[in-house]
Amino acid sequence: MVCSLIYNLIWFFYDYRASVLVAVVETLQGYIKVYEGLSSFPEIFAPILRILFEIVEQKNMPNALRDKIKDVTELIKANIDKHHTLRRPLQMRKQKPVAIKLLNPKFEENYVKGRDYDPDRERAEMRKLKRQLKREAKGAARELRKDNYFLLEVKDKERSLLEKERTEKYGRAKAFLQEQEHAFKSGQLGKGRKRRR
Template sequence: MFLPIAKLLVELATADHMPVALPDKIRDVAQLIEKKADEHHMLRRPLQMRKQKPVPINFVKGRDYDPDRELAEQRKIRKLVKREAKGAALELRKDNYFLSEVKASDKVRLEGERAEKYGKARAFLQEQEHAFKSGQLGKGRKRRR
């Protein structure tokens, strides 16, 4: 990868318009690049065919492949606790909704009973007032002489 850059650096070092110290430094860098490229080239291994096929990975959803069993068990328990907490919260919301519905129906029923008692008391008082004014009870207008 760097060999073309090293060749360009060598050509650049031979240019006429360079300061005196710069071509030596450029040549040193080019030699270093070539040296490292040669070392790397010597360490390379050719590609080889595998003698056996790789074992296919069968991924099972929900299975924990962590080699640390204790950590996997802790994660499983935490997940279970979280699921149970969500279920309990859902049940509490349902219970709360049901209780609020019962309280609302009780309140409506009590308001109805209170309105009925109020209506009966008012009707009784109106009857009394009518009877008093018409002279049926006690001293009324018509009995006065």
């Protein structure tokens, strides 16, 4: 887009006034500053460089304008050369394919379930100790649960006995109070209504 715009402007105006060419060259300098970091800078500005060389070779060109165009062409050429030196050719990476790890199955002729056939004795011993530790932890947890259940049963029995004693005391106290009330109402205690005979 930039290339075609500059290209059209230069060819359209290079026959006309020098001031128009100066404006175009200054605009081109601005584009160069903006796009100098792009890796595609040579491809964008190489066609413009050819056109600028053709314009500089014109005979009826003011010297100030010729110098300005030469400065721009040198700037473009320097940036193109810099980008060409920084470029590296594309290369295919040579990588060895990663081999798939294959494990041959081991078959034991006299296989015994539960026995560890690992050739590394330390690793087998560690696995055995871990299994034993796990089994002991499960057994300890089971014993703790049994103890908790037993303690809960004992506490429930004690609570039920206390509850039974409390209800018995309450029942005796209530019966005693009912007897007293009955005796008071019947006149056996002295005050209260006397019996009619």
